Amino acid sequence: MNVSEALATRKSIRAFRPDPVSRQTIESILALASRAPSGGNLQPWKVHVLIGAAKDELVRRTKARMLTNPRGGTPEYHIYPPELTEPYATRRFQVGEQMYATMGIPREDRARRLQQFVLNWEFFGAPVGMIFSIDRQMQEGQWSDLGGFLQSIMLLAREYGLHTCSQEAWAPFHEVIREYLKVPQEEIIFCGMAVGYADEAAPINSLVSERAPLAEWTVFREHA
Numbered sequence: 001m002n003v004s005e006a007l008a009t010r011k012s013i014r015a016f017r018p019d020p021v022s023r024q025t026i027e028s029i030l031a032l033a034s035r036a037p038s039g040g041n042l043q044p045w046k047v048h049v050l051i052g053a054a055k056d057e058l059v060r061r062t063k064a065r066m067l068t069n070p071r072g073g074t075p076e077y078h079i080y081p082p083e084l085t086e087p088y089a090t091r092r093f094q095v096g097e098q099m100y101a102t103m104g105i106p107r108e109d110r111a112r113r114l115q116q117f118v119l120n121w122e123f124f125g126a127p128v129g130m131i132f133s134i135d136r137q138m139q140e141g142q143w144s145d146l147g148g149f150l151q152s153i154m155l156l157a158r159e160y161g162l163h164t165c166s167q168e169a170w171a172p173f174h175e176v177i178r179e180y181l182k183v184p185q186e187e188i189i190f191c192g193m194a195v196g197y198a199d200e201a202a203p204i205n206s207l208v209s210e211r212a213p214l215a216e217w218t219v220f221r222e223h224a
């Protein structure tokens with residue numbers, strides 16, 4: 001698989017087969033992903049890899065929290081800008097609509113939408129769940145480095161026949177995660193990531209999200 005194929009076939013997968021992924025595979029992916037560049041070579045990423053019973057325990061604790069606080073809590077950072085403007089608000093709305101349309105869930109059926117959404121907190125059935133954090137002193141530049149690291153993992157996963165879904169849905173549950181994984185207070189919990197083999201038969205995985213055409217966000221200049 002070349003880089004173009006990895007990019008073209010990466011998409012967020014939201015239903016996984018339970019087939020295990022070896023720790024060795026994950027170690028290989030993470031070690032190579034750490035070749036991702038970072039300003040000043042700070043390598044600001046931190047990751048917890050949860051497999052088997054360790055993952056199940058986080059899922060169990062998260063569900064227990066939901067009983068008293070279905071939303072988990074307030075994330076430690078703004079997942080989206082508080083007032084999301086256009087064209088971003090429409091893009092966000094549309095991908096959500098398209099996702100639920102793959103399962104034939106109409107907008108009014110909030111219960112079924114929620115039923116699907118809560119699968120976030122089971123890592124969508126994936127055998128491996130990752131939790132990413134970053135030192136609080138880090139600034140926008142380092143968060144961007146972390147993004148490059150995440151994408152490197154997601155592309156490398158494709159080479160192993162694996163799929164992924166990054167998950168900010170874990171951010172509101174930072175207290176549960178922090179307590180369970182003993183994440184130091186100096187770190188902000190950014191997101192999770194489900195890693196495993198896609199359930200190709202699941203309708204939700206048929207979604208191929210749209211992209212704005214190049215001309216909408218690129219300016220070429222060739223003359224002064």
Ligand SMILES: Cc1cc2nc3c(=O)[nH]c(=O)nc-3n(C[C@H](O)[C@H](O)[C@H](O)COP(=O)(O)O)c2cc1C
Nearest residue numbers: 010011012014095120165166167168169170191209
């Ligand atoms: C940092 C990050 C966090 C995300 N969090 C979630 C999430 O919590 N749940 C989810 O279903 N998708 C999540 N996504 C997936 C996005 O919705 C998805 O990347 C976007 O709609 C584009 O679709 P694609 O990944 O299939 O190309 C996240 C993506 C990123 C990069």
